[in-house]
Amino acid sequence: MVRMTSQERDRHVDLVEQACHQLRAAVGAERVSIWVLDDHGRAISPLVSVGPSAPASNVARRWSRYPLEHIGPFRDAVSTRAPVLLRDLAAADVPPGLGEDFAITSAWTTALEVGGEVLGVVVVEPGDAGERVDGSPWIDALARSLSAARGWYLADRRKAELDLLLDLTRAASATDDDGGAIAHLCQRLAASLGVRRACLFVIDDGALVSAEAHFADGRRDPELIRAFLTESVLPALLTEAARLWHTVVINQGARDSLGDWADRFEIGSGVAVPIGTRAEPLGVFTLDDAEERRFGPRLVSLAEAAATQFALLYERARLLDEQARTARAGEAVRRLLREGTRAVTAEAAVEVVARVGLEALEAEHATALLFDGDGTIEDVHTVGIPAPFDEEVRRRCLGLRVGDLALGRTVRERRRPVAVDDARNSGMLPAELFDGIPARSYVAIPLSAGETLRGGVIYSTSTRRRRWSEADRHLVEQLVLECDLIMENAVLREAEAGRSEQLAHLAMHDVLTGLPNRVLLEDRLDAALRAAARTGTRVGVLFVDLRRFKDVNDRFGHDAGDAALAQLAARFVDLVRPNDTVGRLAGDEFLVVLPDVCAEALAGVAERICVAADEPVEVGGHHLRVGASVGAAIGGPGTPPDELIRAADGAMYVVKRQTGTGWGVADELAGSAGSPGAG
Template sequence: MTIPVPHFPAGADDAAGIELFEPSLEDLYEHAPCGYLTTAPNGVVVKVNETFLAWTGYSRDQVVGQPFASLLNVGSQLFYDTRCLPVLRLEGEVREVALVLDRPHGRPLPILVNSIRRAGDDGQPRLVRTAVFDATRRQDYERDLLFARRAAERSEVRVRTLQEAAATFGAAKSEESVTAALAEIACAAFDATCATVMLPVTDSGILRAVAGAAHPVGESVSIDSQRPEAEALRRATVVTISSVDEAERMFPALAEPLHAARLEAMTATPLLADDAPMGVLVCFFGRRRDFEEDELALNRTLARLGTQALQRIRLQEQLEHLALHDKLTGLANRELLQYRLAQALFAAGRHLRPMSVIFLDLDGFKAINDQLGHAAGDAVLVEVSARLRGAVRPSDTIARFGGDEFVVVCEDAAADAAVAVAERIRMAIRQPIAHVPVALPLTASIGVARHRPIGGRIPEPDEVVLQADAAMYQSKESGKDRYTVVDI
């Protein structure tokens, strides 16, 4: 590497050339191409050069004797006192610190600062030397960069949150998993201390927390009450509380419980399905929060995604129910019967436990249908289903098998248990029915197929139903309104 040799005017010797261009060290100091300050260990300026004064427009008197930090704008003062000074004291040096100088006239001046500490022989700091560089141009593009970065970070949070929400909600199979995910994702997106989802309890006028963390200030809230959750639901809009002071003004009864739970702020965002609120997403914060519009917008979007997922799951549950249940009576249809029966037979075979299938056919239904009409016939079928529900054990499955044929699957039923159910059914059906004349009596012919597994082959569902059907037919043949038992 070669070092360029300074070129001086012809005729002058080297020393004279330097004299000509650098008349004195003092001039070098005063008119250096950077601002230059010396401060005492307590931060007070003791010496400053001309360049600094020319750049800033301060007079020497306005600078010397003042703490250096007092020349900075407030934001820089905060940064300088909390971060730069400690580093300077611990490490003896700071480099390239970006600060902003307030000027007596004109715009604030962005600067870059290098400082070093000089210690005495005893190791104690004596003074700090600071070089100051004008960073106006640099600052302009840095600010652009900074704003771009912040905007990118904000949109990254938004995109990540919505992506996660879409993926999680899409995979959710139950209402519980949707509400739990909604609370969790909202909590992470807003740095909330905790979050919960509240849904109305049917016909109770009460909102209850169903997901997320335990509701810190009351698990359930009356829909008519003066609470932000209730108000968000009633007014179908986001309700926010920024501080306990605000809670005191808006929801006085809430202020003390919030503070006692070490909480300061909260948001309540309604879950709006076609503008009709179906629940509320509630977030709690441990410090005062001034909610910004983009935060609230993300809150609403998240709530909307959650609502859509809840609607989808409720619809799916409805469809599933429709596909597997009889429309008129709400009992299981043949498809569900097939499934439940196969399950019951498998379980019985595996654990060697008895089970039974009860087949019943209504006696006298055709006459009712013919004489009173189909509507009355349907009403009788609905009444019969209600009586069946009252007669069986809670764990039994009742299916509508055909027009006026029903099948009951009794799992874990010892021989006499199934017979007892059959007898209760018989007694229930023969009770008079409102609006049906006594001349049109209704009874049931019942067949009970009892299965006691002893190992080996598990019977097919159809086979068992067929046996119960045959037994029912025997009851019909023998005079109706009775049951016949067959063991298989």
């Protein structure tokens, strides 16, 4: 899996800080801060602050992933895409403590966006300094620098959730007995989230009772645990979380909410998260600490991400204890966890479940099904079904909708396994589905990732009709829990891999045009020159500077300028060969790298680009002519890449001074500009 290195992350943050410093100096501000959007635009977090009074790191963590709707100025700036001026923060719609924590009195804020997507907001203090920002090019520079920094920020947040869930999965498999498994799970949850203690309360005969408590450092105070487990009256915080099925957070005033629990168990702050489902609640787990204001939005969000996983893991531990006498169950669980941790896609996860579950249940065949978002079977994997029946199973299953089958509807609605003794006469699947396919009994299990049903596995027998025993059913239930974990983790890894690929693409391409950026251009040029050294060919470079682009921005705005850039970029790409590279250096400057090219061909491309740049672009109903100054340079084996670019740049400036538009060529390998060509 490709991940951004810490050095690359630091470089992106440095770029954001540099842009903030430049803006601060340009408008004479005391402080410039960047807040970044996440959670699909629902939350906002402080990222960078430059100035003499930058907030402490613990203050930034406290406000991490704060709900956007609760910070009125940020919400208004994002929704209207217009600046918001705060002359008196005390009278503004902001949460208590924000002004004090960040020492803000007045401020000016506006949204930062790239390609129509809002990435965050910039805050300039004091407010009158911010009024001088409007229309400043530094805002665009800030938005561009934030684009890459925000990418790793969101990837890191998702990685934190994935790491926590994987850590809990490993913790649950560290021991086989009920009490030991639950205790270890609580300890790992507390340690992973960096709090003092985790406790578990379960619903027994409709009432919430204490079940387990464990400190992050591994200790279990016997007297404290005894008092905890024998307590008959629980605080309202717990019953509220279970009754209303929502997370309850106490960051200060714990004694007012918990009564003498706060004193007896030394609780200064805490969070209670319900586990299970609203229809089938399991209980509540709590995290607490002796300090106040410890449970910020980021930590609460991680706790909620762990809640579903925690419920599955708790149930797994309970069933493990009940099935301790069955070596087959224990071995299947270990193998599923061991092999399932290597599954990085949903397809790989169902294959592991099918293969390992088949042996655990002592069935003869397994058919693994993967569903698309509409509940249609999009992939089928079989284990143990001989040819040609395996292809026949695939043919009959592919394209079926889960909701059209009684078995599919039952599994989807109950999210529980279905055991069928008589396959043909049960009515759960169409009888014709079994024509020519040997299957007499089967058990079907769902494969879920969170709340989404992603697939299922049918384990079947054909040589005999099997009556599924209680022990079989218990084992199947256990397999479902493990399989859900495997599928959930595989989907998380798959999403993380996709995000990493997207970040890698963004690091090498211009966000607006999609063209290679300077980093990738220099890499392509270096590769072309190395190839030229082997083949004795020559490499050409065109430096393109748009002539009247500033007029477009000034008359029609930056959106119009962006649209014009995108149109011209597409034209330039159409003019070159597939192995040539058109990239955007910055602003209105483009670079074209042409491997294995002669002087005549290079001149031809330069001429075509000049013509294309002079043709009108349509922006908002207006037809605008931009034009370009183009400098050409050609080199061969031994030519340094930077010398070739400088030569083309110099030729472009000669054109710019002498004729304004058109193209010119530099002396080969010399780095000096030649005479302009006809434009």
